[in-house]
Amino acid sequence: MNRNFKYNRLWLPLLIVALWLPLSASAMEMDDCLGCHSDSDMVGDELVIDEGKFTETVHAEMGCVTCHESVTEEHPDDGEAVSNSSCLDCHEELGDEYMATSHADNATCSDCHNPHQVHGLNTVSGPDMNAQCFQCHEGPDVMDSHAEWLPQASLHITKVPCITCHTAAEGYDIVLNITQKQDKLKGYRFSSHADLKEYSGEKEISRLIDIDGDSHISLTELRTFNLNPAYSELELGGTLVPNEMSHNLSTLDNRYDCTFCHAAGPGSMQTSFLALPSEDGLYQRLTVEEGAILDTLYGTPNFYMTGSTRSASMNIIGLIIICGGFIMPIGHGTLRFLTRKNRKH
Amino acid sequence: MTEEHSDQEHQDQIYLQPIPVRIWHWLNAFGIVTLAVSGAQIRFPEYISLLGSYKSAIYLHNTAGFVVAISFSLWFFYYTFVARTMANLYVPRVDDLKSGILRQAKFYFLTYFLGWENPHHPTPDSKFNPMQKSVYLAIMFVMMPLVSLSGIFLTNVDPLRGLIVMVGGLKLLAGLHFLLACSLIAFLPTHIYLATLGRTPTEHIKTMWTGWEDEEEGHGEESTNADLVTSR
Ligand code: HEM
Numbered sequence: 001m002n003r004n005f006k007y008n009r010l011w012l013p014l015l016i017v018a019l020w021l022p023l024s025a026s027a028m029e030m031d032d033c034l035g036c037h038s039d040s041d042m043v044g045d046e047l048v049i050d051e052g053k054f055t056e057t058v059h060a061e062m063g064c065v066t067c068h069e070s071v072t073e074e075h076p077d078d079g080e081a082v083s084n085s086s087c088l089d090c091h092e093e094l095g096d097e098y099m100a101t102s103h104a105d106n107a108t109c110s111d112c113h114n115p116h117q118v119h120g121l122n123t124v125s126g127p128d129m130n131a132q133c134f135q136c137h138e139g140p141d142v143m144d145s146h147a148e149w150l151p152q153a154s155l156h157i158t159k160v161p162c163i164t165c166h167t168a169a170e171g172y173d174i175v176l177n178i179t180q181k182q183d184k185l186k187g188y189r190f191s192s193h194a195d196l197k198e199y200s201g202e203k204e205i206s207r208l209i210d211i212d213g214d215s216h217i218s219l220t221e222l223r224t225f226n227l228n229p230a231y232s233e234l235e236l237g238g239t240l241v242p243n244e245m246s247h248n249l250s251t252l253d254n255r256y257d258c259t260f261c262h263a264a265g266p267g268s269m270q271t272s273f274l275a276l277p278s279e280d281g282l283y284q285r286l287t288v289e290e291g292a293i294l295d296t297l298y299g300t301p302n303f304y305m306t307g308s309t310r311s312a313s314m315n316i317i318g319l320i321i322i323c324g325g326f327i328m329p330i331g332h333g334t335l336r337f338l339t340r341k342n343r344k345h
Numbered sequence: 346m347t348e349e350h351s352d353q354e355h356q357d358q359i360y361l362q363p364i365p366v367r368i369w370h371w372l373n374a375f376g377i378v379t380l381a382v383s384g385a386q387i388r389f390p391e392y393i394s395l396l397g398s399y400k401s402a403i404y405l406h407n408t409a410g411f412v413v414a415i416s417f418s419l420w421f422f423y424y425t426f427v428a429r430t431m432a433n434l435y436v437p438r439v440d441d442l443k444s445g446i447l448r449q450a451k452f453y454f455l456t457y458f459l460g461w462e463n464p465h466h467p468t469p470d471s472k473f474n475p476m477q478k479s480v481y482l483a484i485m486f487v488m489m490p491l492v493s494l495s496g497i498f499l500t501n502v503d504p505l506r507g508l509i510v511m512v513g514g515l516k517l518l519a520g521l522h523f524l525l526a527c528s529l530i531a532f533l534p535t536h537i538y539l540a541t542l543g544r545t546p547t548e549h550i551k552t553m554w555t556g557w558e559d560e561e562e563g564h565g566e567e568s569t570n571a572d573l574v575t576s577r
Pocket of ligand 1: 306307310377380381383384385387388402403404406407409410411413414492493494495496497498499500519520522523526527529530
């Protein structure tokens with residue numbers, strides 16, 4: 001929220017200037033462009049734009065020509081190369097941050113982002129974020145190099161997206177996803193919209209958990225979902241993701257320190273979201289009642305970060321048990337001391 | 346221990362704790378204390394940092410966990426297959442349950458204070474009194490296997506995810522591990538305290554170190570004990 005506000009305030013005037021002229025002409029032109037560029041028979045596989053995906057993005061509002069300014073009326077017959085505008089023109093803040101890192105020599109913006117299919121941090125799942133990195137960093141290599149210092153590296157990499165450790169965000173949230181059993185040995189995978197539709201039938205898939213339909217998940221709703229025998233194949237898994245995007249893509253020393261994640265004072269780990277898949281493969285987030293991650297029994301049975309998601313009531317039970325162990329020595333010991341004369345033979 | 350002279354030396358003593366048992370006992374004791382301290386740091390890193398970094402606490406905990414789990418298996422193997430006294434020593438007999446526990450409880454909580462004798466006299470064949478038997482049974486046959494098993498699950502969360510879900514989830518498993526750990530920790534003060542209830546406070550503790558316990562006068566089991574001692 002905050003960041004978008006800042007963005008709008010700084011960039012809106014600039015944007016309006018930049019977009020105004022082309023916008024008026026391009027409303028029609030975008031359809032023209034897509035007339036050819038959404039059809040692989042016309043332009044070949046390389047130059048096809050996925051129309052369905054593009055029109056859903058915020059970039060679609062700008063039209064094609066905003067970014068491809070040099071395109072002429074005669075295109076493609078003029079044989080002229082078409083210009084591509086630079087991401088940095090509009091994304092100065094994130095762009096500068098990224099360009100200052102040494103990773104900028106290794107990958108350009110479009111290596112990770114398809115400019116025609118952009119999506120925000122809040123609409124992608126952990127595995128999808130990691131898929132961007134896995135294009136160049138091979139999965140097995142990453143596992144091996146991280147396993148050298150990180151116990152249970154494969155668990156971490158599925159639960160902690162790369163950018164949680166390799167970018168410098170200010171805060172982190174826990175995002176819950178519905179996962180489901182696949183083959184016996186393979187464990188769980190993220191459910192797709194279609195998967196969940198099989199369970200919800202006519203209803204919206206959000207109603208699987210959000211029973212009262214208020215777009216907010218209460219602890220009771222979580223419990224009901226977790227205990228429903230009809231959903232025994234479904235499980236809520238958690239991922240720890242930045243709550244705002246940073247592009248300071250580097251190796252941050254404090255991520256060596258496990259207590260960056262595995263220690264937290266009281267009151268932390270309170271915020272969480274539920275991410276539901278939509279038909280286009282992206283995700284939509286619903287807020288979850290505070291403290292769900294810490295709830296001992298039902299909140300999210302399958303997310304537990306030692307050190308930071310311990311439950312306070314469990315601590316009290318543990319303390320009582322340990323104190324119980326001192327009843328015998330103290331009680332018996334006192335009587336033993338008082339009656340010591342009886343045992344002098 | 347089979348040599349003549351040691352037999353002489355220990356004339357009025359019985360050989361109660363054979364070497365493998367003593368090694369196991371101290372390995373286990375040391376292991377559990379290590380596990381308790383490192384486990385505490387794993388759960389409460391903001392308050393406890395005795396063992397340095399979080400990572401070293403985890404590595405230490407995992408290592409000690411496997412040492413304890415393996416030594417537990419050896420212990421089990423030794424008593425069941427080598428000494429073949431597992432059932433005898435650890436499983437309470439019918440009369441233990443009917444009257445033995447009561448008799449022993451009466452001693453600990455009443456007649457002990459009056460200065461009476463312990464009704465149970467340990468022999469290599471029957472080391473534990475009926476109360477000890479029941480408590481050790483619960484600890485060695487229920488809690489230790491469960492804490493080790495849950496610990497092994499927690500070191501392999503990703504590969505064993507399916508099983509963990511079947512058990513009721515990671516959170517429940519970690520909670521179980523924690524509460525079992527607390528129970529074992531709670532057992533320590535009681536255990537150590539009871540160990541001081543011999544004729545001298547250090548008697549039983551010395552026995553666990555040297556293996557030999559002073560024979561009490563006037564009890565009719567010497568001959569069998571001597572046989573047992575020399576046959577070992
Ligand atoms: C015998 C085999 C054991 C194994 C394999 C084992 C393993 C584990 C594992 C894997 C964890 C999670 C953190 C980590 O990876 O280190 C853990 C946590 C813990 N363990 Fe153990 N453990 C064992 C026994 C014990 C015992 C005997 C105690 C205490 C007497 C203990 C106390 C704890 C505590 C307090 C935690 C923190 C739990 C939490 O945050 O919920 N563990 N243990």
